[in-house]
Amino acid sequence: MRTLHGSLLKTELLVRLFLIIFFFYTDKAPGFVRKIQKEEYWLYNFPRTISYYPSAYLWLTVLFSPLITVWIVYFFTKDKVDAVQSLLGSCLSIFLAGSITNVVKMGVGRPRPDFLARCFPDGDIDDSMICKGNVKDVIDGYKSFPSGHSALSFSCLGFLSLYVAGKLHVFNPTGRGSAWRLMCVIFPLLWATMIAVSRTADYHHHWQDVTVGSILGLTIAYLVYRMYYPSLQRLNSHVPYVSISPADTQIPYIDHRMDTPLTPLSPSHTTDIEQLLKTV
Structure with missing residues (x-):
């Protein structure tokens, strides 16, 4: 078993620190101000409503769901290396997706569906589009595409879904055919889906943003x-790469007990097949 060298771990942590700082900086920075034509008013004239899944709930989700999941796995496995690798992976997934989303x-x-309500809180729309609303609300109103809630929830819960699938061997012969294992994988994805869908229900995003x-x-x-981890179809899908020795890198996709050596065709069998093909 190998572990991350001290200098390599520091580099990995610095990369994540940079992404975290970059994410929060770009989250508040102003972006491109897109022109809105009068014919488009109906796209951005929805009422302002409270978030059905507020940002506070989202951050509780993306920060604590990995910690809780990893702790549960560690409780059974006592594998510190796996715990470190999974937390590094989930952190990278969350803030890399978040940073890319903010840049885009x-x-x-793109204005949000409730942009005109942000721009003109009194309901009196001015075709000159000189906004009268709160500056922060207006800046955020131009950040509809893509949906940050959707990207963050799927980057976090999608990673956890894959992590759980690897630990439970859902997609290799060890765990196939087990409904409860599959449900453990589907639940995080369903959770992320409902967070994403809520952003269209509260008029904070268009369906394209969420998709x-x-x-x-x-x-x-x-x-x-x-x-960080092998394919879900491999028998060692539960083990992080850093813990796999070079001799184990060729572990197959199927169980050795299910392997049946292939017997070469005898010359007589080959002749019979050739004759059959000629008659077809």
Whole structure:
């Protein structure tokens, strides 16, 4: 078993610290101000409502769900290396997806569905689009695409879904056919889906924002997970790469007990097959 060298661990932590700082900086920075045509008013004239899944709940989710999940796994395995690797992976997945989302938000500048209510709180829309609302609300109103809630929830809960699937061997012969294992994998994805859907229900995002944000978050989660853990189809899917010795890197996708050596065809069998093909 190997562990991260001290200098390498420091580098990994510095990368995450940079992403965290970059995320919170870009989260409040102003972005591109997109022009709105009168014909588009109906797209951005929805009422302002409270978030059905507020940001405070989102941060409780993305910060504590990895900690709780990893602690439960550690309680049974007592594997400190796996705990460190999973926490490094989940942190990277969350803040990498969040940083990418913020950069795209700033570049696109798509207004939210409730933008006109933010821009003109009194309901008197001015075609010159000189906003009268709170400056912070207006700046945030231009950051609809893609959805940050969707990206963060899927980057976190999607990573945990893959992590649990690897630990329970859901997609290899060891755990196939077990409904409860599959439900443990689906639950985090359902949770993330409902968070994403809530952003259209409270008029904070368009459906395109939620769709792209979810795909972005899930893609980052998968890429980061595969950096730290083998394929879910391998028998050692529960072991992080850093704990796998070079001799174990070729562990197959199927159980050795299920392997049946192939017997070469005898010359007579080969002749019979050739004759059969000629008659077809």
